[in-house]
Amino acid sequence: MKIEAIKTIVTSPGQNFVTVRIVTECGLSGVGDGTLNGRELAVASYLDDHVIPCLLGRDPRRIEEIWQYLYRGAYWRRGPVTMAAIAAIDMALWDIKAKAAGMPLYQLLGGASRRHLMTYTHASGATIEDTVAAVSAKVSAGYPAVRAQCGIPGLGAMYGVHPLHSGDADAPKLPEEQVWSTSRYLQHVPQLFEALRAAVGWDVHLLHDVHHRLTPIEAARLGKDLEPYRLFWMEDAVPAEAQDSFRLIRQHTTTPLAVGEVFNAIWDARELISNQLIDYIRATSTHAGGVTGLRRIFEFAALHHVRTGCHGPVDISPISAGVNAHLGLWAPNAAIQEFADYSPEMHAMFPHAWTHHQGYIHPGDAPGHGVDFDETLAGEHPYEPAYLPVCRLEDGTLWNW
Ligand code: GCO
Ligand code: MG
Numbered sequence: 001m002k003i004e005a006i007k008t009i010v011t012s013p014g015q016n017f018v019t020v021r022i023v024t025e026c027g028l029s030g031v032g033d034g035t036l037n038g039r040e041l042a043v044a045s046y047l048d049d050h051v052i053p054c055l056l057g058r059d060p061r062r063i064e065e066i067w068q069y070l071y072r073g074a075y076w077r078r079g080p081v082t083m084a085a086i087a088a089i090d091m092a093l094w095d096i097k098a099k100a101a102g103m104p105l106y107q108l109l110g111g112a113s114r115r116h117l118m119t120y121t122h123a124s125g126a127t128i129e130d131t132v133a134a135v136s137a138k139v140s141a142g143y144p145a146v147r148a149q150c151g152i153p154g155l156g157a158m159y160g161v162h163p164l165h166s167g168d169a170d171a172p173k174l175p176e177e178q179v180w181s182t183s184r185y186l187q188h189v190p191q192l193f194e195a196l197r198a199a200v201g202w203d204v205h206l207l208h209d210v211h212h213r214l215t216p217i218e219a220a221r222l223g224k225d226l227e228p229y230r231l232f233w234m235e236d237a238v239p240a241e242a243q244d245s246f247r248l249i250r251q252h253t254t255t256p257l258a259v260g261e262v263f264n265a266i267w268d269a270r271e272l273i274s275n276q277l278i279d280y281i282r283a284t285s286t287h288a289g290g291v292t293g294l295r296r297i298f299e300f301a302a303l304h305h306v307r308t309g310c311h312g313p314v315d316i317s318p319i320s321a322g323v324n325a326h327l328g329l330w331a332p333n334a335a336i337q338e339f340a341d342y343s344p345e346m347h348a349m350f351p352h353a354w355t356h357h358q359g360y361i362h363p364g365d366a367p368g369h370g371v372d373f374d375e376t377l378a379g380e381h382p383y384e385p386a387y388l389p390v391c392r393l394e395d396g397t398l399w400n401w
Pocket of ligand 1: 037
């Protein structure tokens with residue numbers, strides 16, 4: 001078997017996605033997701049200019065060899081652009097291997113550890129009342145786990161609450177600027193969860209994403225203040241470059257901690273996992289080197305009582321949702337998966353075997369990873385320049401968005 005051609009396609013069915021298709025001489029093909037929100041063209045260039053020319057003519061069955069070639073062989077290791085490109089190739093190769101075997105990917109990994117994987121959905125509102133109503137609606141619809149985000153009085157647009165972009169087609173596509181106040185936030189969030197527990201009771205899992213905004217001691221305070229409301233997790237309480245920061249948070253609170261959506265490799269999580277400083281690892285197939293990269297992280301985490309909760313926002317494609325679902329059905333330590341509500345255009349462009357029903361996902365039993373890509377539809381939705389917002393303190397200091 002030989003790799004005959006590889007294509008990179010950037011398309012925007014409401015959100016930019018970077019997709020790779022690998023075609024083999026024997027006619028089998030596979031697809032992979034290399035989307036890096038706000039930096040899509042950098043991944044596309046890395047693939048087209050530096051990766052694809054090295055892979056033509058190779059044996060697509062040698063997935064580990066190709067992964068090592070792209071990781072070690074590049075000399076410049078890791079980083080989001082490199083690892084998203086490796087992920088796209090790796091997912092497409094696993095797709096081909098599983099199709100050739102006539103099996104769904106989770107069977108090649110070792111088979112299912114569970115019937116299906118629990119997911120969490122998002123609910124948000126500008127006020128506590130609106131957020132309680134949004135969460136209650138999800139609970140009534142049968143969702144077992146809901147992430148709640150709320151507007152903060154005195155601040156404007158907020159992570160997870162308002163649309164990322166203004167939708168004004170004529171506006172220059174520069175990053176939107178948002179304002180942040182830690183003191184206002186720390187005051188407000190415990191009130192949100194008090195109201196939520198009073199409204200929805202204790203049978204639903206509640207999650208919250210701090211989105212990297214706090215310092216360790218502030219995160220420790222928030223964790224303590226949220227303890228009475230028994231969160232499933234508090235996510236990204238601080239940026240995780242300094243892995244040791246989590247030790248301080250851990251020493252002060254029993255609120256479970258989740259981190260890792262921006263991690264690219266097992267090395268980003270090594271201290272956190274081996275010292276049991278976190279409870280859930282959020283690394284995801286698209287940003288952590290595909291099936292091959294993420295499987296290593298999952299297995300390492302399993303040794304240290306850390307369970308998985310993959311990042312799964314709408315800004316990575318339905319291919320990664322499928323790949324994560326295969327890994328999540330197999331991994332003995334998988335706990336939960338973030339689930340994005342893809343638009344009808346996205347579902348149509350990426351026909352998939354995975355199914356999501358009332359908060360549980362199953363990858364399906366189609367051979368491969370079960371997600372395809374309609375290139376004709378993709379051609380109708382060209383790339384649209386877009387950035388993630390940036391964040392500033394009230395005095396103008398640049399902060400973590
Ligand atoms: C999440 C994330 C996302 C990120 C986004 C950036 O937990 O889902 O924090 O919403 O902000 O993926 O591109
Ligand atoms: Mg997050």
